[in-house]
Amino acid sequence: MNLEHLRALTAIIDEGTFEAAAYELGVSPSAVSQRIKALESALGQVVVRRGTPCSPTAAGAVLLRMARQVQLLEAETRSLLGSDGTSMTVTPVAVNADSLATWLAPFLRDAATWTDTTLDLHVEDQDHSSHLLRQGAVIGAITSDPAAVGGCRVEHLGAMRYVPVATPALRDRFLAGGSPDWAAMPVVQFNAKDDLQHRFLRDRGADPLPPRHTVPSSEGFLAAVRAGLGWGMLPELQLGEALVDGSLVLLEPEGHLDVDLYWQAWTLDSVRLARITEAVRAAARQGLRSEAAAG
Amino acid sequence: MNLEHLRALTAIIDEGTFEAAAYELGVSPSAVSQRIKALESALGQVVVRRGTPCSPTAAGAVLLRMARQVQLLEAETRSLLGSDGTSMTVTPVAVNADSLATWLAPFLRDAATWTDTTLDLHVEDQDHSSHLLRQGAVIGAITSDPAAVGGCRVEHLGAMRYVPVATPALRDRFLAGGSPDWAAMPVVQFNAKDDLQHRFLRDRGADPLPPRHTVPSSEGFLAAVRAGLGWGMLPELQLGEALVDGSLVLLEPEGHLDVDLYWQAWTLDSVRLARITEAVRAAARQGLRSEAAAG
Numbered sequence: 001m002n003l004e005h006l007r008a009l010t011a012i013i014d015e016g017t018f019e020a021a022a023y024e025l026g027v028s029p030s031a032v033s034q035r036i037k038a039l040e041s042a043l044g045q046v047v048v049r050r051g052t053p054c055s056p057t058a059a060g061a062v063l064l065r066m067a068r069q070v071q072l073l074e075a076e077t078r079s080l081l082g083s084d085g086t087s088m089t090v091t092p093v094a095v096n097a098d099s100l101a102t103w104l105a106p107f108l109r110d111a112a113t114w115t116d117t118t119l120d121l122h123v124e125d126q127d128h129s130s131h132l133l134r135q136g137a138v139i140g141a142i143t144s145d146p147a148a149v150g151g152c153r154v155e156h157l158g159a160m161r162y163v164p165v166a167t168p169a170l171r172d173r174f175l176a177g178g179s180p181d182w183a184a185m186p187v188v189q190f191n192a193k194d195d196l197q198h199r200f201l202r203d204r205g206a207d208p209l210p211p212r213h214t215v216p217s218s219e220g221f222l223a224a225v226r227a228g229l230g231w232g233m234l235p236e237l238q239l240g241e242a243l244v245d246g247s248l249v250l251l252e253p254e255g256h257l258d259v260d261l262y263w264q265a266w267t268l269d270s271v272r273l274a275r276i277t278e279a280v281r282a283a284a285r286q287g288l289r290s291e292a293a294a295g
Numbered sequence: 296m297n298l299e300h301l302r303a304l305t306a307i308i309d310e311g312t313f314e315a316a317a318y319e320l321g322v323s324p325s326a327v328s329q330r331i332k333a334l335e336s337a338l339g340q341v342v343v344r345r346g347t348p349c350s351p352t353a354a355g356a357v358l359l360r361m362a363r364q365v366q367l368l369e370a371e372t373r374s375l376l377g378s379d380g381t382s383m384t385v386t387p388v389a390v391n392a393d394s395l396a397t398w399l400a401p402f403l404r405d406a407a408t409w410t411d412t413t414l415d416l417h418v419e420d421q422d423h424s425s426h427l428l429r430q431g432a433v434i435g436a437i438t439s440d441p442a443a444v445g446g447c448r449v450e451h452l453g454a455m456r457y458v459p460v461a462t463p464a465l466r467d468r469f470l471a472g473g474s475p476d477w478a479a480m481p482v483v484q485f486n487a488k489d490d491l492q493h494r495f496l497r498d499r500g501a502d503p504l505p506p507r508h509t510v511p512s513s514e515g516f517l518a519a520v521r522a523g524l525g526w527g528m529l530p531e532l533q534l535g536e537a538l539v540d541g542s543l544v545l546l547e548p549e550g551h552l553d554v555d556l557y558w559q560a561w562t563l564d565s566v567r568l569a570r571i572t573e574a575v576r577a578a579a580r581q582g583l584r585s586e587a588a589a590g
Contacts, residue, residue, distance in 0.1 A: 014487065015487055016487050016488075020487070053487075095515075097512055097515075100510075100512055100514070100515040100518070101512070101514045101515065101518075104515075104518070105518050105521075105522060108518055108519050108522035108524055109522040109523065111508075111522070111524055112465075112522050112523040112524040112525075118481065118506045118507060118508045118509075119508045119509065119510070119519075119524070120508070120509040121508075121509055121510050121511065121512075121515065122511070123511050123512050123515065170407075186413065192309065192310055192311050192315070192348075193311075211413045212413060213406075213413045213414045213415070213416075214413075214414065214415040214416055215395075215414070215416045216416065216417070216418050217392055217395055217396070217416075217418045217512065217513065218512065218514055219395070219396045219512075219513055219514040220390075220392075220395040220396065220399075220416065220418065223395070223396075223399070223400050223403055224403050224414075226400075227400060227403035227404040227406070227407050228404065228407040229403055229406055229407040229414070230407075
């Protein structure tokens with residue numbers, strides 16, 4: 001297997017198109033196309049699904065994962081040998097939107113001091129980042145899945161606490177005998193995969209389920225709750241002064257859901273990966289709850 | 296064509312799976328499956344690509360678009376007839392992340408007062424939301440594409456101004472003769488499709504291109520620039536007090552790029568769609584620059 005060919009594959013997947021990959025590699029699009037064809041004829045399998053953007057086939061995902069591991073090791077060997085002082089290794093990592101919006105800031109500050117690594121963050125639901133690891137799209141992921149993906153090690157980072165909040169006006173509009181009318185008060189969800197609000201409603205026997213708005217962005221979700229569009233489960237880390245200044249209120253004094261987060265990363269003897277792991281760990285120690293979650 | 300069948304199609308696409316669609320419609324998964332098979336045998340074409348999540352085929356997208364239009368009109372007819380005072384119409388709308396993070400707050404506050412509509416926001420790059428309109432996934436979109444999608448009307452909303460900023464420490468580290476060393480100072484990009492930083496660098500003749508980090512979330516992008524990971528083009532609306540308190544600095548006093556934004560929506564005589572259009576317009580008048588953009 002040829003490293004140039006593997007590099008063409010990662011460039012196509014990272015950049016999305018053959019043209020962009022060619023630009024990135026500083027070669028012609030037809031050279032990129034020839035490298036992929038060479039890979040495909042050597043394997044006897046299609047590795048890239050041509051589309052906008054291009055994506056790896058099942059066989060391509062296996063190759064991609066190997067390619068990224070080799071590229072990471074190659075870059076580290078080069079810098080150990082002092083033969084490559086200037087180029088940066090791109091390290092793809094999956095994070096969930098709420099983590100990025102809250103406790104990951106110290107991780108970003110650490111990463112800013114690394115002169116040999118750039119970050120390629122993928123924002124993905126914590127429940128769904130395992131497939132990015134499996135596909136070889138990322139080398140590490142913050143996930144809510146404690147089951148290790150093959151070839152990865154996993155460690156518990158801590159828990160993120162979500163609390164049910166709304167504007168005082170919305171709460172007052174849907175008070176029924178002193179407590180919220182869960183079946184009627186509109187709710188905001190992050191996306192169709194987000195079941196935090198659903199779990200909370202189910203525990204309170206809400207039937208039918210209330211009208212729901214969908215706002216798939218952390219800052220947008222917060223803005224929607226602040227605008228009074230609906231109530232939502234917000235990370236306590238994201239509330240800032242909102243409870244103190246009264247712009248938002250807790251809908252239940254003790255109500256909360258804790259989501260355990262894990263760090264999964266390839267079992268690869270890599271200095272850069274170890275450094276990323278350490279930085280994620282340090283940020284988690286500062287920002288996450290360490291006790292076991294109790295929903 | 297049967298409305299029940301069309302409703303099964305929209306539910307599958309919105310919820311992602313046959314099971315979730317069944318739950319949403321309050322019927323069994325096999326009933327959902329039968330409705331889709333009925334649609335497919337009537338058309339002689341596959342309409343749903345089975346997967347996780349399910350997606351519409353080309354034929355399915357055409358149906359989906361019709362289905363959403365019919366459902367919107369049906370809901371309005373019902374509420375005019377007073378026969379459906381309680382149910383809410385789900386209105387899918389595409390917005391770009393930066394708009395949602397900044398000038399759309401008044402739109403959300405307006406939407407919070409509508410008792411017959413819930414929002415289903417899709418966060419998509421302003422350059423790439425046209426295909427959501429074409430697919431029938433949304434009924435309106437904030438886009439940077441002034442060319443009307445077939446069956447849609449388009450209007451100019453205003454321009455969003457992006458300015459090049461960094462932490463003072465990062466700027467000082469990469470000063471070369473009084474101005475930034477654009478070829479060396481690391482840059483943050485939103486994702487592979489984001490070319491704002493590239494355009495800015497190209498205009499300044501940066502060669503080679505500097506190391507780049509990828510952070511695909513508005514608040515994450517801001518956090519990364521604040522952490523000193525790299526410089527970036529930030530919406531002036533998102534800077535808050537950062538320039539005043541000195542935590543971020545402008546890299547060029549006059550440097551900026553303006554991105555024109557447009558509202559595209561179906562040409563459909565719908566009260567709800569007209570109300571959404573009016574609310575988007577009002578928020579844009581408050582938050583966007585009205586003069587023609589000059590990069």
